[in-house]
Amino acid sequence: MKSKINIKAIIKLLRPKQWIKNSFVLAAIIFSGNFTKTGVFAKNIAVMLMFCIASSCVYILNDIIDVEKDRCHPKKKFRPIASGDVSVTLAVILGISLMVIVIIGTYKINPIALVIIVAYLILNILYSFKLKHIIIIDVMVITLGFVLRIECGSVVTDVSLSPWLILCTILLSLFLALNKRKSEIIELDSKSASHRKILEEYSVDLIDRMLNLVTPSILISYCLYTFSSVQSRSMMLTIPFIIYGIFRYEYLMTKNNAGGKPEDIFFKDKPFLINIVLWGLSILSIIYLTK
Structure with a gap:
């Protein structure tokens, strides 16, 4: 020491x-x-x-x-x-x-x-x-x-x-947490249970089934949020950013098993970072410039 x-x-x-x-x-x-x-x-x-x-x-x-x-x-x-x-x-x-x-x-x-x-x-x-x-x-x-x-x-x-925005938060955090568990199982392989006992209860197949429910639900909830917002027609224009973000994350998870450290995706993957920035600027523009 x-x-x-x-x-x-x-x-x-x-x-x-x-x-x-x-x-x-x-x-x-x-x-x-x-x-x-x-x-x-x-x-x-x-x-x-x-x-x-x-x-x-x-x-x-x-x-x-x-x-x-x-x-x-x-x-x-x-x-x-x-x-x-x-x-x-x-x-x-x-x-x-x-x-x-x-x-x-x-x-x-x-x-x-x-x-x-x-x-x-x-x-x-x-x-x-x-x-x-x-x-x-x-x-x-x-x-x-x-x-x-x-x-x-x-x-x-x-x-x-908005309740829909809260639901988006719940589903998005579930999406990140499940992908993190999946990444740990893939990375540690047979040693996963010895490092984190809970991983013995999960499997890649089980997590994929959960993600098949959670992933489309994120998009549906966000769409419903945009439909119910004050600037509904304009907010709907931000939906493609959400679709791209989900798809890009899944691509990085499949190709690089990147879900174990989601912060690395946010900071290091340029396409993902650019998408987040553009989504954020779009949100700010719609909410604050269309008042």
Whole structure:
């Protein structure tokens, strides 16, 4: 074990690449047309930052619990705790300190938002110790985490999101979680169960059947959202971006088994990134320039 504090390893332990998931907090302010309101925008950014810190607390806890299993994994053995770059003691101190920051910081922003983030932390603590070992429940817990993110954004923005948009979030997070499980099974092959016991309960065929239900449901839900939105005719123009995004993700999953690290797809695959940017610009243009 290394005695010096390795700042680079600590940053890696926090997994900043995965903070992109917390951008779901901004869904409410963007789709409600309040993105240009400076005060509300500042609160949303602050809450998103709190979610980033809270999610890092969860990653630290997971790495502490799974340290021995990670050391047997071909890639996860290089994680800071598993490799010895960060000691368990330092990780515990860091996790507790960050949790205190989250609680105090979120309370000052919005007390109700604090309740949601505490619920997110409790949910993920239960997930780390028990729920991740229960088939289907494990991916549903991940989905609930995304719902809590957008609900937190709704609270600080003081708006209600379309039920269809919430359903899109649920289905999209299920899509990502199932593809992640599928990627782990393919990557680890016969050793998958020894690394993550829940993978013994899944199979590529079972996950494909689940995805056959979830994938078209994402598109249908998004279409229904665009049909029911105020700018329905214009919003329908964004549907092709969703179709391309789903197809591109599935292509990368099939060709490169990329579903294990969805953040890499978002940051490294140029066609996917360009599609997301164009979709985002289209949404902003339709909502804010057609008022």
